[in-house]
Amino acid sequence: MNTIFALWIRGLKAFARNKISLIFSLIFPFFFVYVFGAIFRNDAIENPIAYMLSGVIITTVFESSLNLASSTVDDMVSGFMKEVLVSPARRITVAIGQILSAATVATVQGILILILGMFIGIKFTKWTTPVLVLVSMICVGLVFSGVGLFLATMVRSGQTFQIVKTAITMPLTFISGAYIPLSLLPDSLRTVAYFNPMTYATAFFRMIVLEKTHLLPEELVREGLAIEINGFIVTPVMSFIIICLIGLFFLILATRSFVKTDFSKLNRSSTDASALWG
Amino acid sequence: MSNIIEVSHFTKSYGDFTAVNDISFEVEEGTIFAFLGPNGAGKSTTINTLCTIFEKSSGELKIAGYDVSTQKAEVRSSIGVVFQEATLDAKMTIEENLKMHCVFYHVPKHEVEERIHFVLNLVDLLAERRKLVGALSGGMKRRVEIARGLIHYPTVLFLDEPTTGLDPHTRAHIWEYIVKLQKERNITIFLTTHYMEEAEICDKIAIIDGGKIVAHDTPYVLKKKYTKDRAYITTKQPEALEQLLQQYNLNYERKDGYTRVEAEDISHLLQVLSLHKDAITDIEIRKGTFNDVFLEITGRKIREEE
Numbered sequence: 001m002n003t004i005f006a007l008w009i010r011g012l013k014a015f016a017r018n019k020i021s022l023i024f025s026l027i028f029p030f031f032f033v034y035v036f037g038a039i040f041r042n043d044a045i046e047n048p049i050a051y052m053l054s055g056v057i058i059t060t061v062f063e064s065s066l067n068l069a070s071s072t073v074d075d076m077v078s079g080f081m082k083e084v085l086v087s088p089a090r091r092i093t094v095a096i097g098q099i100l101s102a103a104t105v106a107t108v109q110g111i112l113i114l115i116l117g118m119f120i121g122i123k124f125t126k127w128t129t130p131v132l133v134l135v136s137m138i139c140v141g142l143v144f145s146g147v148g149l150f151l152a153t154m155v156r157s158g159q160t161f162q163i164v165k166t167a168i169t170m171p172l173t174f175i176s177g178a179y180i181p182l183s184l185l186p187d188s189l190r191t192v193a194y195f196n197p198m199t200y201a202t203a204f205f206r207m208i209v210l211e212k213t214h215l216l217p218e219e220l221v222r223e224g225l226a227i228e229i230n231g232f233i234v235t236p237v238m239s240f241i242i243i244c245l246i247g248l249f250f251l252i253l254a255t256r257s258f259v260k261t262d263f264s265k266l267n268r269s270s271t272d273a274s275a276l277w278g
Numbered sequence: 279m280s281n282i283i284e285v286s287h288f289t290k291s292y293g294d295f296t297a298v299n300d301i302s303f304e305v306e307e308g309t310i311f312a313f314l315g316p317n318g319a320g321k322s323t324t325i326n327t328l329c330t331i332f333e334k335s336s337g338e339l340k341i342a343g344y345d346v347s348t349q350k351a352e353v354r355s356s357i358g359v360v361f362q363e364a365t366l367d368a369k370m371t372i373e374e375n376l377k378m379h380c381v382f383y384h385v386p387k388h389e390v391e392e393r394i395h396f397v398l399n400l401v402d403l404l405a406e407r408r409k410l411v412g413a414l415s416g417g418m419k420r421r422v423e424i425a426r427g428l429i430h431y432p433t434v435l436f437l438d439e440p441t442t443g444l445d446p447h448t449r450a451h452i453w454e455y456i457v458k459l460q461k462e463r464n465i466t467i468f469l470t471t472h473y474m475e476e477a478e479i480c481d482k483i484a485i486i487d488g489g490k491i492v493a494h495d496t497p498y499v500l501k502k503k504y505t506k507d508r509a510y511i512t513t514k515q516p517e518a519l520e521q522l523l524q525q526y527n528l529n530y531e532r533k534d535g536y537t538r539v540e541a542e543d544i545s546h547l548l549q550v551l552s553l554h555k556d557a558i559t560d561i562e563i564r565k566g567t568f569n570d571v572f573l574e575i576t577g578r579k580i581r582e583e584e
Contacts, residue, residue, distance in 0.1 A: 002384075003381055003382060005381075006377075006378055006381040006382075010367070010370065010374075010378065013369075013370070013374075014369045014370075017369065075367075078364070078365075078366075078367070079361065079363055079364050079365035079366070080365060080366065080367045080368075082331065082361060082365045083361075083365040083366070083367075083379070083382075083426075084382065085331065086329050086330060086331055086354060086357075086359050087354060087379070087382035087383055088351055088354040088355040088382065088383060088384065089382040089383075090351075
C-alpha cells in the first residue's frame with residue numbers, strides 16, 4: 001500500500017516539476033482545436049468548439065497516460081527500476097503505483113484543458129456532467145496506463161522505443177474521430193477506426209461533455225456521437241463497456257507482464273554489452 | 279562463525295557465452311569479502327545473481343539461509359545493493375530518494391528521519407539533502423547510493439565497484455565508514471573492485487578471472503604465497519654489492535642507478551646487506567602488492583592499460 005502511494009506521489013511530483021512539458025501539453029490541444037476546427041467545419045455540429053475540445057481532451061488523457069510507457073522505459077534506462085526491482089517491494093504494488101500515478105497525471109491534464117475550455121465554449125448545465133466527465137477521464141487514464149505499462153515491458157531497447165510509441169499513438173489518435181469526424185474519413189480508414197478503442201472512448205466522452213445523454217441512438221449517430229457499423233449502432237454506453245473491457249484486459253496483461261519480466265535482459269544501451277554481462 | 283553467503287557450483291551463461299563457470303565460495307558473517315578481477319571476469323554477474331536481478335543457469339546460491347531463486351523476497355529484505363551503474367531517481371531530491379527507499383524496505387516511519395540524518399552525515403551530504411539528484415556530481419551520486427544502500431540496515435551489503443570514479447579523498451572516506459559499519463553493525467560486506475589496494479582491507483578475497491575463481495584466501499596468505507618483497511638498493515660500489523649477492527645466492531637485477539633484490543626473507547637479506555652497509559646510500563623495501571598477486575596468478579595485470 002505504501003509503495004503504491006509513494007510511487008503515485010513520485011509521478012505527480014515529476015509532472016509538477018516539468019513545467020515546460022506541462023505548458024506545452026496545455027498549448028497543443030488548443031492549437032489542434034483551432035486548426036482542425038477551421039478545416040473541418042461541419043454544419044451538422046451545433047457547437048464545433050466544444051465538439052472539438054471534447055475530442056482533444058480525451059486524446060490528451062489518452063496520450064498522457066500512454067506516456068507511462070516512456071517514463072517506465074526511462075526508469076529502466078536510468079537504472080531506477082533496478083533499485084525498485086531489487087527491493088522487497090512487491091512488483092504488483094509497483095505496477096499498480098505506476099498505473100495509478102500515470103492515470104492521475106493524465107486526468108489532471110484533462111481537467112486543466114477542460115477548465116481552459118470552459119472559457120471558450122464548453123458549458124455544463126447539469127451537475128452530473130462534471131462527475132461523469134471525471135469518471136470517464138479516470139477510466140480512460142487507467143486503461144491506457146495499463147496499455148503503456150504493457151508496452152514498456154515489451155521493450156528490449158530504449159532507443160527504438162520512442163519510434164514504436166509514436167507509430168502506435170499517431171494512428172490511434174487521428175483515426176478515432178477526435179480531430180477528424182469519422183464521417184469525413186474514407187471507408188477503408190473508417191473500418192480501421194472501428195477497431196480502435198479510442199474511437200469508442202471519444203464518442204462516449206463527447207456525448208457526456210456535450211450533454212447529449214438524453215438523445216436516442218439514431219440522433220446520436222447523426223451528431224457523430226455514436227458509431228454505426230453496417231446498420232448496427234454502438235451506443236455510448238456500449239462504447240464505455242468496450243473500453244472498460246479492453247482496459248481490464250490490458251491492466252491484467254500489463255501487471256502480469258511487469259511482474260514476470262526479466263529486466264536483466266533489458267539492453268540499456270545497445271553499444272554497451274559489458275554493462276549487461278559485467 | 280556461520281556463513282552468511284553460500285554459493286556452490288554456480289554457473290551463468292548467456293547463450294554460448296559462459297560468464298561464470300561453476301564457482302563455489304562462502305562468506306562468513308560480519309566480514310568484508312572482496313571479489314577481485316578484471317572487467318568482464320564475471321564479478322557483476324555474480325553480484326547481480328546474488329541480488330536476485332539475474333537468474334542463475336545452474337548451481338545453488340544462498341544468502342542468510344534463503345535461496346536467491348526461490349526465496350527472492352526474503353533475500354531482498356536482507357540485502358542492500360550499490361550497483362556499479364547509477365540507479366538513483368534523477369528527477370527527485372536526495373531526501374526523496376532515501377524516503378522512497380525506506381518505503382520499499384519497510385523502514386518504520388518514525389525512524390526514517392533519524393536514519394536519513396545518520397546516513398547522510400556518514401557520506402557528508404547533509405547540506406545537500408534537498409538538491410535534485412540529477413544536478414549532483416558523479417562522486418556525490420555514488421555517495422547517495424551508498425547512503426541509500428545502508429539506510430535499511432541490511433545484513434549483507436553488496437558494493438559493486440563502490441569507489442570507481444571517486445577522488446582519493448572520497449574513496450578513503452567511504453572506506454573508513456565501510457569498515458566502521460562492518461564493525462558496529464556486524465554487516466557482512468561483499469564487494470567487487472579492481473583497485474588492488476582496496477582489497478587489502480578485506481578479510482577474504484576471491485580472485486576471479488574468465489568466470490573462474492583462481493584464488494581464494496585472506497589477503498595475507500595470498501600475498502605471502504604469490505608475491506615477493508623487494509629491496510631497491512643504491513650503492514657507491516655496485517660491483518661489490520653484486521659480488522656479495524652472488525655469494526649468498528640471492529636473486530637480483532642491476533638497474534640503472536640501483537639494484538633490485540628479491541627478498542623472501544627480509545632479516546636474512548638485512549644480514550647480508552650489513553656486510554656492505556658502508557657503501558649503501560639508499561635502501562627502500564617494497565612489500566608485494568595485489569597487483570603482483572594478480573599478475574602472478576593470471577599472468578597479466580588486472581588492468582592491461584595500466
